[in-house]
Amino acid sequence: MNNSKQWSSATPGYIIFLVDQSGSMSESFTGDKNKATFTALVINRTINDLIFTNSAGDKIKDRVFISIIGYGGKGGNSVEDIRSDYLSAFAESPLRLERIKKKISDGGGGLVEIEEEMPVFVEPTANGLTPMGEALIFCKQLIEGWNGKKPDNPAPVIINVTDGFPYEGQNGDEPNKTLKSAKEVMGISTIDGNPLIFNIHIGDGGREVQFEESESKLVDDETKLLFNISSKVPDSYRDAAKKHGFNIAPESRGFVSNAGAETLIKFINFGSSGGTDRIA
Template sequence: MVNSNSKQWSSATPGYIIFLVDQSGSMNESYAEGKTRSEFTALVINRTINELINTNMDGEKVKDRVFISMIGYGGSSSLAVDDIRSDYLSSFADNPLRMERLKKKVSDGAGGLIEIDEQMPIFIEPTANGLTPMADAFSFTKELIEGWLQKKPDNPAPIIINISDGLPYTGDSIDIAMNNAISVSKEIMNINSADGNPLIFNCHLGEGQSHSFNESENELSDDQAKFLFKISSKVPESYKQAAKKQDFKTKPESRGFVSNADAQEFIQFINFGSSGGSDKIA
């Protein structure tokens, strides 16, 4: 398909971002800046939504150029898949869960930094409990995407950003859970829309050798990275510039994933995935 995944987000044809958030028990392990994986993930998603709100301000009004779903898996019960919140951007802006005071370092204008208090709207709280029903989360996502495209066939192809710290696990065999997740993710990546196929980008939080945007499974040394490769979309041309902007190197067949991401890579990857491509906001 020519120029797939290149349609601009606009108020007339909003984009659709789905954050899939692993909320399993292991997300309680420590990660960065004194926070657990789950706390850091919530922080990054909250910041990302706030940045999207700021980018889409028109005077006092937030333009609804994107619809966001946050889907948690694990979390509320061992095998739960929860629609934490699905709303247009302006609704997030108008109705945060709460406001949190954060310390932020800003320039003092004389080459130094000063710390100021900043109020940040919170839309998702950290949760870490239960197993990792990733395939079920993908199945629910597939239903959401099919419903969206039925109503909005001319809109940009949806983007799924899956954030997890491990392989799928539902209490039985990990191989079966992995195969189920691979199977559903492929079904999603084969859905057709006027703007091409939905994109799945994966960010894995862990420790060990980092891999990102690889072109072949043969370049990967561990099962985790190989699994992520299988469930990630090839990065379309329209997103290559967004990847470069975040200091990621892409090649012609690169898939959109990062394995064993540290805090900086995690933030850069979410910026890449939520950008709607490089300059695609109209």
């Protein structure tokens, strides 16, 4: 199979949100929010959307297992399993509830702003370096453990959100370490195909580069690395990509460089879709 097995309560999917929590994530991004704050907001909303989508009355169907992995956030080259749980456990025990403002239709063609409570599962953090390679090594261990216990389940998906080049200190070879680790993850064999890695680089106002087919069209080392550590978009994910306005070619890799706020939201929704409507 080629990453086409649908999530179900019997065979849940597995999503790993890989979150860059390095010091540069404190930089301003959109509105009054920095990169770390906006990234946490989008991931929290995505998990809440998954909870809503997989609800049947008062019951949350465990069609997906989620890991939130932060790298750099504890300082230096730290990698932290912030939380790993089934969907129902996230629903039952968020870290806290946060009041947010939301605009909805007023029924007469206009919008009205309301306040609602949103469960929070990951807090914004900006600290330390960018040990992306170490984080991917940890992901490999998680996926191998999952695959050993759940060999019939859909292939896992990693969604990596970063704002920079891998960096562990002056004496390291982080790009090669990151590339090697990513290739090892994508080389794991499951019944449903290989695990997928989708990468999004949060930009600083430069030109967005989306879902390119060839490294030859890329001009800087950072974007080339992102391309090379990203999976080819499987056929099963093409409709989800198009739904969110992404142009997908036959050899497109699942990555975006220099993403703005709107693209970050769409990309994480695409990556966490399971390739379908998330329901089986």
